[in-house]
Amino acid sequence: MQISVVIPLLNEEESLKELHHWISETLETNGFSYEILFIDDGSTDASWEVIETLSRKRDNIKGIRFxxxxxxxxxxxxxxxxxxxxxxxxxxxxxxxxxxxxxDLYRMITEDKYDLVSGWKKKRYDSVIAKNLxxxxxxxxxxxxxxxKLHDFNCGLKAYKKEVIKTVDVYGEMHRYIPVLAKNxxxxxxxxxxxxxQARKYGETKFGMERFLNGFLDLLTIWFLGSFGKRPMHLFGALGVLMFVIGFGFAGYLGIDKVFFHRAGRLITERPQFYISLVAMLMGIQLFIAGFLGELVLRSKRDKKRYNIKETL
Structure with missing residues (x-):
């Protein structure tokens, strides 16, 4: 089979028949062997009934329902x-x-040998405030x-080589950043x-403002896993050492000031620098321990993987 078209959906009963006809006509005109997979993500309208009707008429139409x-x-x-x-x-x-x-997307994968091709909606018909910005x-x-250097990470229209989608693990809200997951x-x-x-023909957009915050949090997660997922000590250890040095510097300053300059006045424990020093050193130790524990977890997983490989061989 040359092409699998994967279509996630939520309450899109009005558009499914038209979409199926449009896809089938395009692919059959170009002589492709194909399948269409509709993934019903808990629709409350008649979307699943439409998918069942389509699948009874065509063997290459499949549905998955949550x-x-x-x-x-x-x-x-x-x-x-x-x-x-x-x-x-x-x-x-x-x-x-x-x-x-x-x-054209298919040819870019098969002839130009790309692993992934992402669509770029250069001209959009969405709301400027709700989606474009x-x-x-x-x-x-x-x-x-x-x-x-992609212009539109979140475009729903993408093409993948089969090995890519069988390798990357899409979870949470990570669908926006599949190209980043593939690169990692x-x-x-x-x-x-x-x-x-095209402008939306039926229904309403499923975009909500909570996705704005979730998207940035997911991006931070991907950045961390891509940069430090296999070496957590490089991040936590470096931050821990920095915080400890800052705290130790304040402690040294207070000690030198008290011993050599004999300044009268408040006790060391009454000075704000003492608490800055204490908190900074405690944070430094905790960050360093977090990095150390992360390395232990990774080491345990690597050892287990080597053990499993030996057992398989």
């Missing part, structure tokens, strides 16, 4: 596990992504922290393509 809303990342993860195509295409179910982009901030922060997993041949974007 008993409640788990989020787009979990829906994509389920779709990635079930996908059988050599190239996996992800797109949204709201008809804002254009299926006619799929043939937050997306620009997300993308700028993601470019800065990841080193990937060793897939460095990542590109982007300008894609058409």
């Amino acid at each position: 008993n409640r809303n788990y989020g787009k990342s979990q829906a994509l993860h389920a779709g990635f596990e079930a996908a059988e195509g050599d190239v996996i295409i992800t797109m949204d179910a709201d008809l804002q992504d254009n299926p006619e982009e799929i043939p 937050p997306s620009k901030l997300f993308n700028a922060a993601a470019r800065k922290t990841s080193g990937l 997993a060793g897939f460095s041949n990542i590109s982007e393509k300008v894609v058409q974007h």
Whole structure:
């Protein structure tokens, strides 16, 4: 099978038949063998009934249904596990992504040998305040922290080589940063393509302001795991040493001031520098211990992995 189209959705009953027809017509015209996987993320409308109807008519239409809303990342993860195509295409179910982009995305993966191609909605039809401005901030922060020069990390329309989606682990709200996860997993041949974007035809956007905060927190998580996930002592140890040196410096200052200059007045314990010194040294010790414990956990996992390899051989 050449292409698997993975479509996570939530309450999109009005657009599913039209989307299915659009995808099928495009791929069959270009002679592709394909499957379409609809991942119903706990819809409360008739989306699942529409998917069942479509799957009864066509063998290459498949559906996965969650008993409640788990989020787009979990829906994509389920779709990635079930996908059988050599190239996996992800797109949204709201008809804002254009299926006619799929043939070019497929060729970029198979002929240009990219691991991942991300769509770039250069011209958008979303609300400036609700989606455009937050997306620009997300993308700028993601470019800065990841080193990937992509304009639109969060575009739903993407193409992946099969090995990529079977390797990366999408969880939480990490679907926004799959290109970063792929890069951290060793897939460095990542590109982007300008894609058409349509205005929403049915329903309402699922974007909420809580996603704005969650997105930045997830980006911090990815940055930390990518930079220090395999060497936590480099971060916590360095911060711990810095804090301890600051605290020790204040303690030394107080000691020298008391012993050599015999300044009259308050006791050392009554001076604010004493508490700054105490807190800084305690924080330094705790950070250093956190880094040390992190290294022990990683060492334990590496030893267990080596043991399992020996057992397998």
